[in-house]
Amino acid sequence: MKPPGTSSNLFNEACVPIPPIDTTADTFTALAQDLAALVDQIHAVGTREEYAVYPNPFYNYDHSSLVSAQTELDLADGGLALQNNPIWPLLHRAVDVIIVNDNSADTSNNFPNGSEILTTYVQSLSAGLTRMPVIPSVATFISEGLNQRPTFFGCDDTSKTTIIYLPNYNYTFPSNEPTFKLEYTESETIGMIANGVQVATKGGDQGWPLCLACGLMKKAGGTLPSDCTACFAQYCYN
Numbered sequence: 001m002k003p004p005g006t007s008s009n010l011f012n013e014a015c016v017p018i019p020p021i022d023t024t025a026d027t028f029t030a031l032a033q034d035l036a037a038l039v040d041q042i043h044a045v046g047t048r049e050e051y052a053v054y055p056n057p058f059y060n061y062d063h064s065s066l067v068s069a070q071t072e073l074d075l076a077d078g079g080l081a082l083q084n085n086p087i088w089p090l091l092h093r094a095v096d097v098i099i100v101n102d103n104s105a106d107t108s109n110n111f112p113n114g115s116e117i118l119t120t121y122v123q124s125l126s127a128g129l130t131r132m133p134v135i136p137s138v139a140t141f142i143s144e145g146l147n148q149r150p151t152f153f154g155c156d157d158t159s160k161t162t163i164i165y166l167p168n169y170n171y172t173f174p175s176n177e178p179t180f181k182l183e184y185t186e187s188e189t190i191g192m193i194a195n196g197v198q199v200a201t202k203g204g205d206q207g208w209p210l211c212l213a214c215g216l217m218k219k220a221g222g223t224l225p226s227d228c229t230a231c232f233a234q235y236c237y238n
Contacts, residue, residue, distance in 0.1 A: 052076070082119040087163070091120075091129045095161050096219040101199065103168045106138075110176035112167045114141030133160040134238055146237070150202055152215045155236040164215050171198035211235055 052075045058064035059071055067073060084104045104112040114135070121135035133154025141147045147167050154160035168175055173191035177184075184192065202208040211231035214224055218232070 082116055083123070084116045085120070087117070087120050087132070088123070091124055091131045091161070093131075095131065097162045097164060097216050099164045099166065101166045101168075105176070105179055110178055111147065111169070113138050113147050114167075117163070117165065130159065131161045133157060133163055136237075150208070150212075150235055152232070152236045153238060155215060155218055155232065156238055158219070162215060162219055164212065166199055169199060171195055171203045175199075207231075 054073050054075060056067060056070050056073045058067050059069075061068050085100045085102055087098060087100060090098055100117065102112040102114075102116060104116045106113040106115045115138050118135045118138060118141075121132050124132035135153060136144075136146070146165070148169050149167075151165045153163040153165060155162045170176060173195035175192060175195045177192070198204065210225070210227055211234065214228035214231045215235065217224060218228070
C-alpha cells in the first residue's frame with residue numbers, strides 16, 4: 001500500500017490576517033473593524049482549505065494505528081517540515097535505492113544546499129529509523145560541492161538505503177526561479193525542462209549512465225562491471 005503525497009498548504013503563509021488601521025478617526029476605526037472581522041471570517045472558513053484532503057487509504061488498516069480510525073487525511077507540503085523530498089515514507093521499508101532530485105530553494109539564490117535531506121536524516125535518528133544513510137552538514141555540502149553534482153549516499157553500507165542525490169543546478173538555464181513565480185513564458189518552460197534533462201544526465205556526461213546503473217545495482221548483490229569501481233570512487237560518499 002502506497003502512502004498518499006501532495007503539494008499543498010504553501011500559499012497560506014502569504015495570507016496572514018491584516019491588522020486593523022491604528023487611527024482615532026471614528027470612520028476609519030469602524031472601517032478597520034469591519035475589515036478585520038471580514039478577514040477573520042475568511043480565515044475561519046478557509047482553515048480546512050489550507051490542507052489537501054484525501055480519503056484515507058489506511059482506514060481500518062491495523063498496521064497504521066495512528067491514522068486507521070480517520071476516514072480522511074489532511075496533508076500538507078513537506079516543505080513546511082523542511083523535507084521537500086518525500087524520502088520519509090520509504091525509510092519504513094527495506095528499499096534498496098532512492099533517486100532524489102532536490103529542487104529546494106535553500107539558499108539566497110534559490111538553490112539547494114543539502115539542508116532538506118539533512119533534516120530528514122536528523123529526524124530519522126530521532127524516530128529510530130535505521131535505513132537512512134548518514135548525511136553530512138550543510139557546510140560540508142557547500143565546501144565539497146555536493147549541492148552541485150550527483151552523489152551516492154549510503155552505497156558502501158549494506159544496512160542503509162542508497163540515496164542517489166541529484167541537486168538542481170543551472171547547467172543550461174537559470175533554474176533557480178523562486179517558488180512564487182507562477183507564470184513562465186514558452187521559452188522559459190522549454191529552457192527549464194531542458195535543464196532538468198541536464199540535471200538527470202549530469203550535463204550530458206557520457207560516463208554518467210553507467211555510473212547511475214552501478215549505483216542502482218550495487219545493493220542487488222550481483223557481479224558488476226569493473227568500470228563500476230571508478231564510478232564508486234567518484235560518486236560514492238559513504
